[in-house]
Amino acid sequence: MITAITLLSRILGFTRWMVQAGTVGYGATGTAYASANALPNVLFEVAAGGALAGAVVPLLAAPLARGARAEVDRIASAALTWTATILVPLAVLVAVLAEPLVTVFLGAGAPSAQLELTAHFLRVFAWQVPLYGLGVVLTGVLQAQKRFFWPAFVPVLSTLVVIGAYIVFGATADGAQDDLAALPARAVAWLAWGTTAGVVALSVPLLLPTARGGVRLRPTWRFPEGVARRARKLAAAGVVAVLAQQLSLVATIWLANNRGGEGTFAVYQYTQAVYVLPHAVLVVPLVTSAFPRIADVVHQPERLGRLVSLTTRAVLVLGAVGASALVAAAPQVATVFSTVGHGDDQVIAAMAPALSWMAPGLVGLGVMLHLTRVLYALERSRAAVLASSVGWAVGIVTSAALAVTATWGGRDATATLVALGIGGSVGMLVGAVAAIVVLRRTAGADASRGVARTAGVVACVGAAGAVAGRVVADLVVEAWPGTTGTVVAGGVGGMLAVVVVLAGAWGVDRGSVREMLGRPHAARVAAAATEGE
DSSP: OOOHHHHHHHHHHHHHHHHHHTTOOHHHHHHHHHHHHHHHHHHHIIIIIIIHHHHHHHHHHHHHHTOHHHHHHHHHHHHHHHHHHHHHHHHHHHHHHHHHHHHHHHOOSSSSHHHHHHHHHHHHTTTTTHHHHHHHHHHHHHHHOOOOEEEEEEEEHHHHHHHHHHHHHHHHTTOOOOGGGOHHHHHHHHHHHHHHHHHHHHGGGHHHHHHHTOOOOOOOOOTTTTTHHHHHHHHHHHHHHHHHHHHHHHHHHHHHIIITTTTTHHHHHHHHHHHHHHHHIOOOOOOHHHHHHHHTTTHHHEEEEEEEEHHHHHHHHHHHHHHHHHHHHHHHHHHHHHHHHOSHHHHHTTTTHHHHHHHHHHHHHHHHHHHHHHHHHHTHOOOOOOOOHHHHHHHHHHHHHHHHHHHHHHSSHHHHHHHHHHHHHHHHHHHHHHHHHHHHHHHHHHGTTTTHHHHHHHHHHHHHHHHHHHHHHHHHHHHHHHHHHHHHHHHHHHHHHHHHHHHHHHHHHHHHHHHHHOOOHHHHHHHHHHHTT
């Protein structure tokens, strides 16, 4: 059931981006909306998101195991009270400072109407910040109780609410998405408050299962004795873990708007949504299923090394599969978004090269995710944070250097999007290498045995698959013009790329492909770890 709901959530999440492109678009309104909607997420993650995500479940695990209900109530209540204490004033501050904030992120040269609309959106979206906090705390409480249905289901509710808001906005905008002077106030209200209602749907419904689970929430700043120090330590580690990633997002917003201009950040978001789709569908399930198996053998160095090596190689293959398919189908993906969207055709056309340059980063992103979890299982959280931070930092610096250099003579959406794509890929690949180096020093050479060889193989077959898929997709489009032909071409090109990568990997590294395809029986899993395929 949870798997089905998670899959539904992924599908709806991508559908939401398509509906957003078709209603809000990537013009004047799309730029204002995308920029204003991203800032509350950044502020929440830095102020509390990382801290809460890593602290709530560990703090509640022991008292729940002891059946200490009163202690559970106090911990949950104190976590929620401190969250509100920090985030409600932050929301007020964001609302008050909306105008100077949007001026920084859009640039003083942006049209006054766009600055005004972005500031209006930000004043409304500021109230999402404490709502995110409520959702994260309650999700942690429910997960600590091993109650996973509602945390998996509320994103579905939230996405449906937001999609509904987009549809109503599109119906009431009277086609004025790119003419802010003519954009009706009722349409703006539907978009702003409808999006915020989506965050309400993401958090408030969790109060019901929390109460039914027997947790009684009351205002208090006091944790039980001995818990506050541990809470601070866990929270600090969580903040450090997300800081580099959120700084990267802040830099991306600024670069897209100030170096790329109108529509650039909105198109970047659409590109990112396509980019993470194969990661979510292919890599995340493997990493999630591998984690408990790895945790079970952390005190058995030989088996641990073999299992980590095998799963890391499988992640490399899956990352190459996704990256190759994205490169093959990138022009067709951009064409589909252009067909359904509103905005400058030249800006959305830049989605194809941006996605092509961004795609190789999928390989690094998957390895970073996997090895970060391995390092956490080995209780090397600082090393995990260091490795991932290196990746995000390199990505920021590379993106900024390329974007500023490429747009020295003036704003250029295509050059900026390509720079962000290249920077993202470089950062993720460097982060993956850093994680492998840290892992080798922590878990020994066996944990990375064969990884370099597999990386070389997937680089070659991934490039071959991408080129073959792109050529075939282009030929299909030439023979079958139109929207249907474009969709078919992208599908055929992407599938050919997948086949080429899998065939090449199978010929050289069958163990990794077998692991990627899944080994459900415990005996076979144990055999894989023991034999070190």
